Amino acid sequence: MNRLIIKVFKGMLxxxxxxxxxxxxxxxxxxxxxPLKFQGFVIEYSRQxxxxxxxxxxxxxxxxxxxxxxxxKKDARGLMQISKITGEWGAAELKLENxxxxxxxxxxxxxxxxxxxxxxxxxxxxxxxxxxxAAYNGGSGxxxxxxxxxxxxxxxxxxxxxxxxxxxxFLKRVKIYYSIYKFLYG
Numbered sequence: 001m002n003r004l005i006i007k008v009f010k011g012m013l014x015x016x017x018x019x020x021x022x023x024x025x026x027x028x029x030x031x032x033x034x035p036l037k038f039q040g041f042v043i044e045y046s047r048q049x050x051x052x053x054x055x056x057x058x059x060x061x062x063x064x065x066x067x068x069x070x071x072x073k074k075d076a077r078g079l080m081q082i083s084k085i086t087g088e089w090g091a092a093e094l095k096l097e098n099x100x101x102x103x104x105x106x107x108x109x110x111x112x113x114x115x116x117x118x119x120x121x122x123x124x125x126x127x128x129x130x131x132x133x134a135a136y137n138g139g140s141g142x143x144x145x146x147x148x149x150x151x152x153x154x155x156x157x158x159x160x161x162x163x164x165x166x167x168x169x170f171l172k173r174v175k176i177y178y179s180i181y182k183f184l185y186g
Contacts, residue, residue, distance in 0.1 A: 027184070034057070034061065034180050034181055034184055035066065037060075037066045038060075038066075038107045041112070042056050042057060042115075045111050045112050045114075045115035045116075049115045049116060050119065050122075051115055051119060051122065054178055054182050054185065054186065055118070055129065056080075056115060057177070058177035058178035058180075059133075060114075061177045062170060062173045062177055063076075063079065063080055063081040064078065064079045064081060066079065068105055068107050068110070069105055077104035077105060077110070078104040078105050078107070078110035080110050082110055082114060082117070084101055086117055087099075087101060087113055090117055091103070091109075093116065094112065094116055096112075121136060124140055124144075125140075128157070128158065129175075129178075130158065131143055131147075133170070133171050133174045134159060134167050134171050137167045137171070138162070138167035138170075146159055146162070
């Protein structure tokens with residue numbers, strides 16, 4: 001009987017060890033897919049603008065997948081895909097010297113302007129993360145108009161429907177990435 005108990009115990013230990021290896025492998029892989037790149041800049045500028053850094057990471061992941069040289073079809077640039085107009089506006093507000101559109105390929109400048117812009121959207125949309133994410137992609141003017149339209153918003157406070165498929169997809173993707181970042185690192 002003792003041998004049977006020892007065999008069962010050894011089998012359970014083996015299963016437990018295998019399960020731990022699998023859990024650590026999954027976590028390791030997940031952290032490689034959802035990294036904390038440019039952490040110094042993300043932490044500094046998200047704190048400066050009182051934004052959850054995991055939201056910034058989720059946006060970077062969705063916008064550029066951490067490629068500083070990324071350029072969209074609409075010529076948005078860098079990690080957080082900042083448009084020319086937003087870049088110029090942010091650079092002026094932040095008093096960035098020697099700013100050019102090429103500066104958006106510099107991770108620090110891109111994240112600095114991106115976090116500043118997220119704070120602007122947070123202030124405009126009462127810290128409603130869904131509206132901020134939608135506005136980041138679809139434009140704050142569009143989101144404001146959608147909120148006034150009963151076809152898209154029943155309450156004027158949230159969106160029931162988003163007429164831009166790209167913005168709807170972006171919102172869903174960022175929310176999923178945001179949840180993953182909070183789960184992995186929070």
